[in-house]
Amino acid sequence: MSVNRSAATPVVPVKPVESAAAINVPRGLAGVVVTDTEIGDVRGIEGFYHYRQYSAVDLAKTRGFEDVWHLLVHGELPDAARRTAFTAETAALRRLPDEVRAALPAIAAASGRSGPLAGLRTALSLLGAAKGFRPVYDIDADERRRDAVVAAAAVPTLLTALHRLGRGLDPVEPREDLPYAANYLYMLTGSEPDPERARAIEQYLISTIDHGFNASTFTARVIASTGADVAACLVGAVGALSGPLHGGAPSRALDTLDAIGTPERIDAWIRDRVLAGDRIMGFGHPVYRTEDPRSRMLRELAESFGGPRVEFAVQVERQVEAILAELKPGRELHTNVEFYAGVVMELCGLPREMFTPTFAAARAVGWSANILEQAADSKIIRPVARYVGPGAPVAVPAA
Structure with a gap:
């Protein structure tokens, strides 16, 4: 049976859905654009973010x-x-x-x-x-x-x-x-x-x-x-x-300062962790390839209070960055927001x-x-996964 369609409603061909197996998606969706937003953005290469x-x-x-x-x-x-x-x-x-x-x-x-x-x-x-x-x-x-x-x-x-x-x-x-x-x-x-x-x-x-x-x-x-x-x-x-x-690092960054304890222990403590492949809490960010602008602002806030704790944190930051540059050349690893956030919150009397x-x-x-x-957008977010399990279909074995 034929269907009459007016010229005002053209037929739009349906684009076939590409197989998930053929789409190369980075782990963790790193760099994948999923929608538009007017709220803000993070420009990691520049070390800048805005609301x-x-x-x-x-x-x-x-x-x-x-x-x-x-x-x-x-x-x-x-x-x-x-x-x-x-x-x-x-x-x-x-x-x-x-x-x-x-x-x-x-x-x-x-x-x-x-x-x-x-x-x-x-x-x-x-x-x-x-x-x-x-x-x-x-x-x-x-x-x-x-x-x-x-x-x-x-x-x-x-x-x-x-x-x-x-x-x-x-x-x-x-x-x-x-x-x-x-x-x-x-x-x-x-x-x-x-x-x-x-x-x-x-x-x-x-x-x-x-x-x-x-x-x-x-x-x-x-x-x-x-x-x-x-x-x-x-x-x-x-x-x-x-x-x-994600959100649990500010207190862990302070734990790092406590574990190091004194300036003379910084070098050995950090080198041992880096060579063991451990993560140094408060350093590195999945987006920023420069200094985290939040860390820079919070360092300034901490320094406005002053005191031995702040001086030690600044010393740890400088030595850690130098050691990371030596042991992991080519990688930009700087303090993130959690490092000085913990220092500032501690200075202001917040418990960890x-x-x-x-x-x-x-x-x-x-x-x-x-x-x-x-x-405001009624479209449900519904991605797909790439199946990597055993080939299907296989006959179900008898019980």
Whole structure:
């Protein structure tokens, strides 16, 4: 039977799907472009990264956290009136629903050995249910944005409450009169932080809000592409971040400083690890082939505090880079964000078990922006794998 088609609707031939076996894809999808984004980019060869059209480092040096949050979620830096409104909006969302608060002691007890980041996965799921989050596929852009801001605003409250409960302390209620970073430190310690340390943590948080299609951001976008709710997307991102090869390095970089101990031990300690093929935590990055710009900024922050710990860290950095250049010529291996992030957080009084959770308190904003961008595209992310198992089909043997 023939079908009449008008000239306005031409027949488009279907391109056959290329066999997965014929496509050469690098391990870990290194360098593979998976989508377009307006949120930001990492230019590894140049040693530069940006949020929308602005240098991320310049934003960290000149703006507050709420300004950059507004930039990522709303697409522009706020003027004075919008800054005031957005700061008030997000500060009011820091308090948790009663049913979530009531469940936190049990969550903290159950995740005692794993820490607040493990508890955050459960707490975020409960928050999404308590707030009535719906699949992003079923709601409009305004409701998605509301859910994203609600969830990101609650993350610091959840993390600090879980940390304190795990140590036998009562959670500290958030304060709406404090900026994001200062309130985070206040909820963590129970004392209002001095401005210098609050600003240092704010700069660290801004510098880590987003960083290209890293494992946790990509995970959040994959889940968002299924149409799931914002909380589900964030839970997946937190799960990816919990891996030691992604978010677990700041405290491990400090462990390296502790293990070396004294300046005269640097050379032998590092050479032994490099020759054994061990990874030196805090050095090297899958994207940057120059110095990590975040590391440079955080080194400057650490040096502004000064002290023996900072001097030793700088000495270790210089000697490690010299040894790596000697033993691995041709490879650009420099400090990454984790090395000096650990030093700065330690100087500001954060316990090591809260280093990665603090990273999550910033990255929740970047994840949210990526979730919103992905939710605007209804195409599900569905790659293929190259099958390398036994040839098929083979007859099933008789039982």
